[in-house]
Amino acid sequence: MYRIQPVQKAYAWGSRDRLQAMFHLQRDAEAKTLAEMWFSGHRQSPSMLRMPDGSSIDVLQAVRQSPQEMLGESSSHLFGPVMPYLFKVISARIPLSLQVHPLDFQARAGFNRENAAGIAADAPERSFKDPLAKNEMVVALEPFTAAVGFAPLLSQIRLLESVRHPLAQHMAELLSAPRPRTPNAAFDPEHQAFDALMPLSAITWPESRRRIFRAFTLAITAAAQEGSGLEPALRDADRSADGNSHLALANALAAVEAFPDDPSILCLLMMNPVSLDEGESVFIPAGTPHAYIHGTAAEIMNNSDNVLRAGMTAKHKDIPNLLHSLNCQPDSPMDPSNTSFGILSMQNLVTYKPHINEFMLAYGHVDVGTSPWPIAGRLIQRYGELLLRLRPQPFLRQRKQLPDRGPRVLLCTDGAIHCSTKHDAMDLQQGQAVFIPSCDGQVDITAAAPEPAGERTLDMDSPHPDATAAHGSYLLASTPF
Template structure:
């Protein structure tokens, strides 16, 4: 096991307190950049520093390159090459961040090669494709977390947009209801948007084409008068129940409009599914799915890619045309990877989240000398009680192969292998190479205060 450090990332939407508290960093003043993300990373642009025996300094990427089988394992080396297959982060959003899409596989490869041919530096602000990989990501809330993910049913989109007294909302309603009677013969007013549809749109049903047009209306409209969107959204809130999906969607849009008061793309949030996560709840976001994070602190794990295509709600580079080429316009319920039969199930002190991909999985667990019930696991077990009964009780085993990162998020704990025993306090982490084999995570007998701790465990699902 090797001590590993997170790479801090400062963005305008980040927090001034949450990550600083977890990682025991100095609190930032009002003029300092906000801390948004902490990366545990083998990504070429931001590899995590690590300590080798004898106090020698290195970084995760160099160590994997020097001995890939020992570090990531034979299976991962054969499938992914001498790389870290995933990127693990802790993020904290104090204000909403960009309305975005991650490019699908072939768009990522084409865009990466195209920008390389154009000579655009990998760290250039106008660069959209920093990697040739699609980015599929999963988020697990560490506190109440709100987001907008994927498109809601059209009937819900219309209900919300009709409640907002704003000219752009009315244009979006028109786009959602203007039918195409013959494929290839769109209403003339939408000819400009239809030429930006991906090639796969030739097989789309008409409803999906209308969703694309309404989304296009919002992200390509000129800036509005300052404050007009927020006012219209607040007035709409007065006409819906104080709880429920309509209010959740409007609340997210109000927060976005407050931060981006002239940006009409905030109205896209009314087309999307509002996601409200309690601690331990999760959502999986495959490439192509539009999403925006609104507020909260969470663990995030993804394929080892930093590709982001933004359409609005940001001061960063927007790449609307490439985003639209990857946009998934099919309405669908957000995916919870902890509710799938292919995810390992929750038990008393451990919850695992495993989407149907081979690059990564994540576990959220607790150790406690008192062995009391963990409310988070209990709540999820109750939520998925039918699934638990169907597949029966299981003792979950953390992977014994592949590259693994263990982060202590609260209290203290011990990580034990056949050769080594390491104690971790809040904010400390270790990289566990494949060669270390089986691990146990338990109470730290020398921990501060009561002997308990919580942790995040990132790994490949081998």
């Protein structure tokens, strides 16, 4: 095991205190917002590993020098000598951009095209920093809100019709029209303009999906002045809203406070509002439109920093490429948590496994006493006495569920934990993490007594002063095999 140092990302939408508190960073009145902590093998922002001799090496170098030991045979064979995933902890104070991650073929073509054009890898106008699609998963560490994918068509229409604003009404008209407004769509200039932006695959789309594309495109290509007066119209609609309509309008109202009169905010009313409690999750495949609104979460994705933005941002927007990757199929958000009978009976561990090879997450809790984990309490409340009758030995079940090979990153999110492998053992306090190479085999995680109080800075070896009980929570990022 090697201590791993996260890379700090100070974006405008980040928190002023949440990540600073979790990672026990020094704060002052002039401190920048902190948005993300990367545990990374990405070539532009690699994390540093502390070696046994006290030296440091970045993850890229460590993997390239010993791919079999670091990654394991399966991961090396599938992905080559690179980390297959990028693991982050993020905290959003205000909404992030409305965005889509490119599909595989889009990512490869865009990456090669921008390389050929001589656009620097770190240039602000660069869209494709990697030749990889980016599938993404979020696990909430506190209440977390987002908009993910398109809602059912009728829900989109009803919600937009409730907003008395010219642009919202125009979007609702595009969504609800049973046929083009002229007998022949070829003679409708607006339809022609929107349809010209569709990907080639749109030739197979049903008309309902084409309507969604047109309404979405209308909002993200509208002139800034067309968003004037959005906030009062949204607030008026929210007074009579309930259920999902209220959640979607709440997302839009949070966005309009951060980005006044941005027309693209109306796209949030076409999307599924997502409200996660701690331990709940959502998987976002490439091509799915999404925007994170507020909260702190663990995030894991392909080892790619590709983002195509459409609005709600001061950063570079790439609307043509975003539209070529956009999945316009309405669908419910995907929960990748493993809710099978056996996992639910374990009251100290939840695993999250989307159906891809690059990554999975585990979120667990260890305690030397009998204090219940709040997440387990919610599961028991949902599934009743069945779980209470199936209390297993949590440590034994935990060992069977955590991956015993592949590249792993273990982060203590609360309290203190003790982790051990056949080669090493370490105590981790809140905010500390280790990289566990494949050659270390099985990792066992138990509660650890807190270390003595001391002044805390973001150092891989320093303790923090706040843990007072022999319990801990953790996240384990890994490949699923």
